Amino acid sequence: MPLSKISATAPKAPGTPASDMLLRQFVGYRVKRANLLIQDDMAKTLEPFGLRTGTFSALAVVISNPGISQSDLSDVLNIKRSGVVVVVDELERAGVLKRKPVKGDRRTNALTVTAAGRRLWNKVEKAVQDHEAVLFSGLDLEEIATLHDLLARATKSPISDLEKEQ
């Protein structure tokens, strides 16, 4: 009941001070919470552009890999091909990208960005960059770079790749 009293006086605060101290010692939990915050904010940032995090990611990959197939997009984004269909449907319906036939293999679609899609990307890219700058304003530029680096190395370590293949 001392706990309920404190949280009653500060109901919106992210938990009573240190009430999840034990839990926060785990990196996994911190990453999970950070991810929730970031994804929520990303969703808000993308909504005015008619994008979700999934379609934003797909657009980014197609922009830098023109003509990529849906299977390869599936590999890059680490989602199943059936999930790619939904994302590509949505982007194609919005006029952002197109499925084009590939000569030599009639099974495959080559994904290409439309002119409108490229214009959209330029705006969205800037919006997300600005947004992240605000979200991470508690860190200076060097710290953000460090965070990048640490996450990249943590998620690319031989061990985690090895476990993924099991």
Place this chain on the structure above:
Amino acid sequence: MPLSKISATAPKAPGTPASDMLLRQFVGYRVKRANLLIQDDMAKTLEPFGLRTGTFSALAVVISNPGISQSDLSDVLNIKRSGVVVVVDELERAGVLKRKPVKGDRRTNALTVTAAGRRLWNKVEKAVQDHEAVLFSGLDLEEIATLHDLLARATKSPISDLEKEQ
């Protein structure tokens, strides 16, 4: 097609080299990918103990806040009260914790860990710590501490809290 060729020779690799370079410049995307890896591995680590990430987190909070109410647990974990019910049901069914009546307020449940629950926690805590050590073996201890710190500060910045309340 150069892309499909490469990914055909290394199908399980996390994407062709740099094919998501543009996307990876966003911290949000890195955190998302890191989170996916970590949560998958956490799930595997917890499964032998009959726990999921949700029940693990709840157990941790109840361990460090004996007698906490479900509403306060809901605040600390940032999930809705309806979600807490499911988690507590599962933990109570497993004999890990108990709902106890609170004298003075018959609406409230005081959550307490059983002896078996405490024994389980000691084992699980060690398993998860060991597991994270392996998962983050690409980083040294100081770097892990830095990662902790940066995530904590990024997710606790005044701006992100402010946006949360809107």
Place this chain on the structure above:
DNA sequence: TATTGTTATACTCTATAACTATA
């Protein structure tokens, strides 16, 4: 036989809303 894209389906996690019993 294997692969690309597709569809249908199911599962997990979480949110919303309505309800009850208490306060």
Place this chain on the structure above:
DNA sequence: TATAGTTATAGAGTATAACAATA
């Protein structure tokens, strides 16, 4: 009226499995 817990339901996001067309 407001709060604690509960129930039912619905929505993302993603996974699995089966299928048609093509290789």
